[in-house]
Amino acid sequence: MVNSLEVMKRAITGPLCSERDYDLRIFSQKIREAIKEYDIKYDQETIIPSDDSLADDVFNAGLDFYCNVGTYCRDTERIIKFEENEAKEGLRFAPQKAVFGEGLDAGVLAPRELEGKIPPWCFLGAGGAPVSSEEIFLSLVEAYALIPEINAVTTPALTSVSGVEIRPNSPLEILGTTRNAILAREAFRRAGRPGLPIMNALATATSAPALIAALHPNYDLRPSDGYLVASYPELKVDFSSLNKACVLQSHGARIGGEYSPILGGYPGGPEGVLVAQVAYNIHGVLVLQATWHLNLPFHYKFGCTTMPEILWAVSTYGQAITRNTRLLSLSLAYSASGPCTETCLYELAAAVVTAVASGLSIEAAGVAKAVHKDYLSPLEPKFAAEVAHATAAAGLKREDANEIVKTLTSKYVSAIPNPPLGKKYQECFDMKTGKPSRECLNIYNKVKKELEDLGLQL
Numbered sequence: 001m002v003n004s005l006e007v008m009k010r011a012i013t014g015p016l017c018s019e020r021d022y023d024l025r026i027f028s029q030k031i032r033e034a035i036k037e038y039d040i041k042y043d044q045e046t047i048i049p050s051d052d053s054l055a056d057d058v059f060n061a062g063l064d065f066y067c068n069v070g071t072y073c074r075d076t077e078r079i080i081k082f083e084e085n086e087a088k089e090g091l092r093f094a095p096q097k098a099v100f101g102e103g104l105d106a107g108v109l110a111p112r113e114l115e116g117k118i119p120p121w122c123f124l125g126a127g128g129a130p131v132s133s134e135e136i137f138l139s140l141v142e143a144y145a146l147i148p149e150i151n152a153v154t155t156p157a158l159t160s161v162s163g164v165e166i167r168p169n170s171p172l173e174i175l176g177t178t179r180n181a182i183l184a185r186e187a188f189r190r191a192g193r194p195g196l197p198i199m200n201a202l203a204t205a206t207s208a209p210a211l212i213a214a215l216h217p218n219y220d221l222r223p224s225d226g227y228l229v230a231s232y233p234e235l236k237v238d239f240s241s242l243n244k245a246c247v248l249q250s251h252g253a254r255i256g257g258e259y260s261p262i263l264g265g266y267p268g269g270p271e272g273v274l275v276a277q278v279a280y281n282i283h284g285v286l287v288l289q290a291t292w293h294l295n296l297p298f299h300y301k302f303g304c305t306t307m308p309e310i311l312w313a314v315s316t317y318g319q320a321i322t323r324n325t326r327l328l329s330l331s332l333a334y335s336a337s338g339p340c341t342e343t344c345l346y347e348l349a350a351a352v353v354t355a356v357a358s359g360l361s362i363e364a365a366g367v368a369k370a371v372h373k374d375y376l377s378p379l380e381p382k383f384a385a386e387v388a389h390a391t392a393a394a395g396l397k398r399e400d401a402n403e404i405v406k407t408l409t410s411k412y413v414s415a416i417p418n419p420p421l422g423k424k425y426q427e428c429f430d431m432k433t434g435k436p437s438r439e440c441l442n443i444y445n446k447v448k449k450e451l452e453d454l455g456l457q458l
Helices: 004-013 019-037 052-069 084-093 134-145 171-191 208-214 239-250 270-288 308-324 342-357 379-393 398-415 438-453
Strands: 071-073 078-080 098-100 107-109 122-125 152-154 226-230 254-259 292-295 329-334 361-366
Touching: 004 078, 004 239, 019 052, 019 071, 019 270, 052 084, 052 270, 052 308, 071 270, 084 270, 122 134, 122 379, 134 152, 134 171, 171 208, 208 239, 226 239, 239 254, 239 270, 254 270, 270 292, 270 308, 308 329, 308 342, 308 398, 329 342, 342 361, 342 379, 342 398, 342 438, 361 379, 379 438
Parallel strands: 122 152, 122 361, 226 254, 254 292, 292 329, 329 361
Antiparallel strands: 071 078, 098 107
């Protein structure tokens, strides 16, 4: 088995290559060759394919592609390469279940099946979106913890500490990260869910020193939490991400690999995105020693994961991973529209049905592209979890899921280029009672009724 020391050896001694050459002459060229060799073609009429042979071809294309290109280390300008037998061994011995949380709030993340009735793991909350104050952070996270279907929380990202704007790679980031952990635990206690796991610990921590500082016992982060380590587009790491992975391994923590291939970037179109996504999951097993895998391919122009071609890629790589591995793989939904809008709920429903019917669990939700301060609310992740559980409970067939998602995309795709921003949390929720406004409830009930008319019983 490849371990972290061996990964570092290869990061230091692997083939030398400039980043530009890796992008253009290795990654882009080899992904085109893999698409051609396995004859992978995007079908614009089908969002959720039901062709098992396509899923298997995609998996084999992703495996071959990754063994050809490896992972690029920016700090050494070298390629971390693996043989096919190493990749297959890594996949064979990768974790097939993981326990998150403590006490009555503990749960087991396990692989799912295509069209399966096992409820998906619901990792709910902010999707890493920013908030403007600690008061809003605390109120939101408490509301997330009260969602009945929740298995784990994704916290917002603090943007200031006591009114001082956080600057990356500074003591302010460390202060913000430790405050993030303290506030999240306090919110869980207020909700009566003290054992809930934080699985994006922590959204405020972009640098390795900030994350390492927050691991001190004073801040009550636990090995039973989840810790995301992001890879850079495309298939790249640096010493900061490797440092995070190294420290987390020494703590016995559950590392989550985070991967975001860009449609319209070096992978090219949706065919390249899904081959890259399979490769990223293999990279996560080998380079990051990840226990679980968070996937969010997004559109370079629109900054969301809900365009039909992205959903096709999500469904197809999900089926490829589900059929050929036992990896713990989740899909993260990023909507273009903001909270308290119908289009936001349509987007989330389409993304969630696509993922769950294709064998994946979910993270929800990054609304309004998760870039606008305070444009998030508890209603969207709650709605996404209800859709996820309804999809699984129905054992929804891929053909039926495809028809539902095609109907949903027709309701929002024209709005994606200029999506409604919606309303801030403090504008559409009562922060003291945790109750949504009448307008938000009316929108939720309207879309819920439409989904029930399509055959999903929320």
